[in-house]
Amino acid sequence: MKYSQLFGKTVKDAPKDETSTNAKLLTQAGFIRKEVAGVYNFLPLGLRVVNKISNIVREEMNKAGGQEILLSALQNKESWQKSGRWNSFDALFKLASQFEKEYALGPTHEEVLVPLAQEFILSYKDLPVYLYQIQTKFRDEARAKAGILRGREFLMKDFYSFHETEKDMNDYYEKMKAAYKNIFKRLGLDAIETKAGGGTFSDFSHEYQVITEAGEDEIIYCPGGDFSENTEIAKVAEGKECDLGHGPLKKVKTIEAGNIFPLSDKFSKAFGLKFKDKDGKEKYVMMGCYGLGITRAMGTIVEVSHDDKGIIWPAAVSPFDVHLVHIEDAESEPWAKEAYEKLTDAGVDVLWDDRENATAGQKFADADLIGIPVRLVVSKKVGQGKVEWKKRASQDSEMITLDAAIQKLR
């Protein structure tokens, strides 16, 4: 992609109406634009990151046996009344039609999926089954000042598992913990598995908490890795020695980047979701649900991976593989075109800053702001057929041939 043609250029100043780092940087760098408070539009650069994150999550959910579906945002009011959440779910948007109907605008999908599952789960032979979607959620949040960390409209992966027994549910819950660890590792996020309350869903849950001052959550954890609890439920105090001798427990601010719930029979009982076991006996289906905000993950990455110059994307979620910059003079400009074509032909995803009227300084500043992990510079000084390879987060650079660069990117 040529930068001159990209919709969504960088802007000089951070937006004045944003307080969060993620919204400031993502807006300035041309990834997102605010529609109204808590609601964002994703420009081409932003959608590329969203899709990269979605695909990593999708791969891990498929590996865990998940079947992808797509449930509706407009939901049946009666199902929400049945579960008792029509009036108790704080952030529920209620949508009135002009034709005397009323809908819930989906903040989550238990009320849709459980009645649906009821049609297909009849016997133990239909279990277990694992279903998920990557879909837009709506929540009527009181506050929406955290950019894409907590929006009124956001993209989320929600996964639901259905089991014969509590043991099977618990075994699968552990399997999903492993899948979540893989996801966060691939996203470049250091997420701490943390015990938390279950809210309206379950007795307890596990959250994946990423340490940052920008977080709205707080955990008490052992830096050695064997203990973490949300302060909302923690009964231990900061400074207490970890049982395994890793030193004192720490209290830190965090972003909750994922949340998994052993629902047991909460929703099965509300909707009468039963199956016949091997002996023909009717039992309630045991369920788990597993959430992960796609756009929140994007915001979290920005919060923990940036410097004063801009964003630093992990390679796996970067909008492009390399940021190609040509500087200095007209003589070496064809070399930049040559590099662009050769890289593209080799399957490398290139953002080429081909602007004629921008200085080297402007191009470097924009490359730093946008945050693609590898910058390749073409110039007369570097020489034909060569590039200056520089990592976004490093000061060092090296002159290598274009072919060597392609090899490194594979």
Added chain:
Amino acid sequence: MKYSQLFGKTVKDAPKDETSTNAKLLTQAGFIRKEVAGVYNFLPLGLRVVNKISNIVREEMNKAGGQEILLSALQNKESWQKSGRWNSFDALFKLASQFEKEYALGPTHEEVLVPLAQEFILSYKDLPVYLYQIQTKFRDEARAKAGILRGREFLMKDFYSFHETEKDMNDYYEKMKAAYKNIFKRLGLDAIETKAGGGTFSDFSHEYQVITEAGEDEIIYCPGGDFSENTEIAKVAEGKECDLGHGPLKKVKTIEAGNIFPLSDKFSKAFGLKFKDKDGKEKYVMMGCYGLGITRAMGTIVEVSHDDKGIIWPAAVSPFDVHLVHIEDAESEPWAKEAYEKLTDAGVDVLWDDRENATAGQKFADADLIGIPVRLVVSKKVGQGKVEWKKRASQDSEMITLDAAIQKLR
């Protein structure tokens, strides 16, 4: 995928609360489930078709220079007031927050994209630019009895082009006509380019109309292919001779599967979207917009491509490449597993009916209902390493080796 594990099995009877063929067949075959009137959930089979259609559309839009974005469903009320459509757009859902805010729940995205474009389109150097999304739309339709042909919530591709001059807009409009022809050809739909009114958008538009009795539209067209108008605007009568001598014009019922509009400066004027031309003179940006309903296309395909046994998917949008069926006896069952693994390894997407308790008749009936274009039967009669190859829409079948089948599928 093993059919025994698939979420969303066939059901014996068509749903009683559906009147449209598409909703009946798609529900019975396990592709969709109604949430409320005009709102559908997509099961694994259904989402596969949605994704195939989306990807064909995406490829053609990218070829036409489109940059993909993702705009919000919650939209700024003030923008809708500015365009004058807050009170004039009939099917607009208005969403009230508990925090004294009100949103438009997006039925289309001019009100979002034009103000957004204003930030980035400043000079003739920023033009032309082409933007599109594949995103969920909401419309508060009075009637919703046509299944996924006309829903209250549906997936749509909407594409917007921005130009310096009316001539450039018109040239691009012709280019999009060619792209639309490619799309419908790839989707297996015979869509007639038809002149129509422009509604609240433009003076006129072009629709892509697919002939079927199930359609809500009506066109007068020349079977020779050089004339078609929506009867809403047509001034000619059925039976009149076509100017090019193709015989009498016909009046038929149709489904509108796509609609493109030369918006000119309608929205640019409403929002003050101007650019500076080469002489530094301010001019209004000329726009076009180009819609295509993804889920409507899926419904249209079912309406025109089915028989009394079920759906007949064109290969390009089929949920799987082949439907593998094992019949007769336990002895040949390992052969089915062998065929499944060999096909899958060769990159063929297989739905394998591995049910133990279903008869050959049930399996064949379900294969016909689901409508995957190629059915492969493994049985003792056919022999090890061989399959019976049968096309969904044909009575003929042939016995070929598994390797030959793989070759044919490539």
